[in-house]
Amino acid sequence: MLNRFPLWKYLMVVSVLLISALYALPNLYGEDPAVQITGSRGTEVQASTLDVVAENLKNNDIAYKSIAFENGSVLVRFNDTDAQISARDIINESLGKDYVVALNLAPLTPDWLTSIGAAPMKLGLDLRGGVHFLMEVDMDAAMSKLIGQQEESFRTDLREAKIRYRAIRDSGKDSVEVVLRNEEQLAEAKKVLSDAHRDMTFVESESNGQFKLIATFTEQRLQEIRNYAVEQNITIIRNRVNELGVAEPLVQRQGASRIVVELPGVQDTARAKEILGATATLEFREVDDKADLAAAASGRAPAGSEIKEDRNGRPVVLKKRIILGGASITDASSSADEYGRPQVNISLDSEGGSKMTAFSRKNIGKLMATVFTEYKDSGRRTPEGRVILSKTEEVINQATIQSALGRSFRITGIDSQAEAHNLALLLRAGALIAPISIVEERTIGPSMGQQNIDMGIQACIWGMVAVMIFTLVYYRGFGLVANLALMANLVLIIGVMSMIPGATMTLPGIAGIVLTVGMAVDANVLIFERIREELRDGRNPQQAIHQGYANAFSTIADANITTLITAIILFAVGTGAIKGFAVTLSIGILTSMFTAIVGTRCVINLVYGGKRVDKLSI
Structure with missing residues (x-):
């Protein structure tokens, strides 16, 4: 019988929507301004530290929502950011340098949601606020370290070759000076060292009876050393930030010797400096x-x-x-x-x-x-x-x-x-x-991040309202089904973003959601227009629905797959904001195909399937 789904398909759609709604739910609870106290340089936070913090806040008439000892640190929640900042200064002064007092945002997610792993979406620097650092690698120190290693290597090589030398020292200008006893040893040393170190040039010199061999790195080798120092530091900083639990950091190279680091959600620059420095x-x-x-x-x-x-x-x-x-x-x-x-x-x-x-x-x-x-x-x-x-x-x-x-x-x-x-x-x-x-x-303060969130939500709401009014007026009953699918699509995107550990919502990510709103309804427009064509060709309503979905599927799939490939490429080669846009666009493409093709078909089959229908509201 046309336009009838088996029970398992209805259950699948309902299950997907319920699970997505459940994991999207923590985003509605919001967050509390908080202060987190942890130990520095080996200092352990004891339960007694909690009493000291509570007493100091009470003596200074600063109200707080709650204070708790969790996972080796003290977390104090406040009603507003003014109290949070005042408390941070007071706690810093009372505890001293042995503790790190950091501004934080503590989720208000209920325990029953936390127990199933549900948590709010991770927000990027432009939405949550955080700290941005531009760091410079000390190339002089890198070269000094390398020269020291090279001096030791020269000593080992000459010792193994049984060539006696007077001194091996740093002669400046990225070179090592080897002082030898006579001209014969100078020639022997040059042959041994040049064979072992082909990335250096060796120049002989004689002055005041001293025979010297000056070893200098080639320009190509110097460039490799500089690149290695920056790239290795980038990898190590990223590992260090991940080890210390900062979510979704941005660590990337800028220019020849600089590194950009962005830590979303971290409002305390002292804490961030301790992590990175x-x-x-x-x-x-x-x-x-x-x-x-x-x-x-x-x-x-x-x-x-x-x-x-x-x-x-x-x-x-x-x-x-x-x-x-x-x-x-x-x-x-x-x-x-x-x-x-x-x-x-x-x-x-x-x-x-x-x-x-x-x-x-x-x-x-x-x-x-x-x-x-x-x-x-x-x-x-x-x-x-x-x-x-x-x-x-x-x-x-x-x-x-x-x-x-x-x-x-x-x-x-x-x-x-x-x-x-x-x-x-x-x-x-x-x-x-x-x-x-x-x-x-x-x-970047949390107030600026909140302003970006508000503007992004407004753009998303007005975009959805405009699309929903158009579909409702133009497609009537079927337009209402498309609007339901559109709202379900938004819930799916937020639910999936909340479930994926590595996904971060950014301002360009919100732009990706707004874009997928239009793309989601575009699939329904193709389906509804095909149904209209089938009705004009004399098909009965049941046949028109069946053929409309069947004929539109290949066109929708082709359009969405090519867009998905583009989004994957953007994610692979892009950085920062581009990645955030690519993530939400990719998720939005997949969820919109599910809601536009499977979701709307479920509703329409439920309303019209297996019934005698003379006219469709389309």
Whole structure:
């Protein structure tokens, strides 16, 4: 019988609509302005911190909706943003630098929706507000680090070739200077080093009886180094932000040495700086056990060694040679040893594992130190406006090598479990190839984001009203069915966007929804016009409905598939706003095909199917 669906098709359509409506529902509840308090540099937030915060707010007559201790942090909800901002300043002052106090937006989603994984859509920077940073990679530091590695490599190559040299040092201008004893050694060294390092040019020189070999990187190699420093830092920053739970960050390159970072929903620039500016890494060094500690205390170190300080300010003499750097760390996790003391478990890549095995096998019974290095904003700038970074180094661990170490080992001597967790997190996300500084920061307030949301909603509503009036007037009863499908389509888009973990709604995304509103009704226009044609050709109403849907399907499919291909390409090659537009456009195409073809057919079949009909309201 024409125009009759089996029961399972009706149930499928109803189920899809109900599930979409259920997951779209959290978007109606809104969010509370909130302040979130977390620990910094290993400080743990205790339940007692909650009492301190509540007492301070009460003493300053700041009303709050609720305060709770959740997942190791304190979350305070407020009725308005004025109270939120005032509370942030007061809490910051009372708790001090050991805590991070960040502005936040806490969803009001009921527990019964949260229990099934329903949550509001993630909003982009232009809708929710957030922070925008323009960061610059310190290329001088990157080159200095590379030159240091090259010097060590030259020493190893010449030592293996049994060529004695006087000195190997940085000669400036991205080059390394090797000082040799005579002309014969100069020729031998040039042959050994040029064969091993084909990405460098070697120039001989003689001055005042000194035979020098100047090794300089080729321009192509220098460009590769700069590109590598920026691209690796982009990858590491993205990993670090993801590790720390900032939703849908935008991290992309701008120009030769700059990186743009946008963090939606983060209103506290100090918190964002802590996330991004934590340039931390580890180095493993051999302790110079033959050094005179009394001389070291006065600042004198033997040749080939240097003085660092441990956490208690005591001097530690270390060999300058770095056994292993943070770049070789592939994984890090925090745990406790058998006595409950915090530790960090380190895993190395194959090359790092080989180096560690070779060193430890030859130095059983000697001390190996773990040096923690961190770069921070010094608060000073160069005359050109660049941020000056201060470097902080401390020896966090000295351990006796008991046996040959492999690709996995552990470091101890850490003050707290929280600090072990933070250190593991930063190492797991990766050590930055070169320090970065923030040259521009901008905060987009939630009020501006709300204005964009209001304008986008208005555009969507007026677009839908205009389309719905047209279809209702022009197609009458069938137009009413198309309007129902249009509203169902909007619910489906919001539901799907809320369900997909990686989907973010942006202002261009709202434009994509408005566009799909027109495209959705376009499919129904094609179907209804085909039905009219069939009626004019003398078909009865039941045949006209059947043939109208059947004949229009191929045209609708062709048009939507070509648009979907374009949207996929936009998503693949685009960034930021273009991706947001492509996501909603792709989802809108799929949902509009479902509602226009399957959804409207269900309603029309329910109304007209299997009945004796003389006339259609179309």
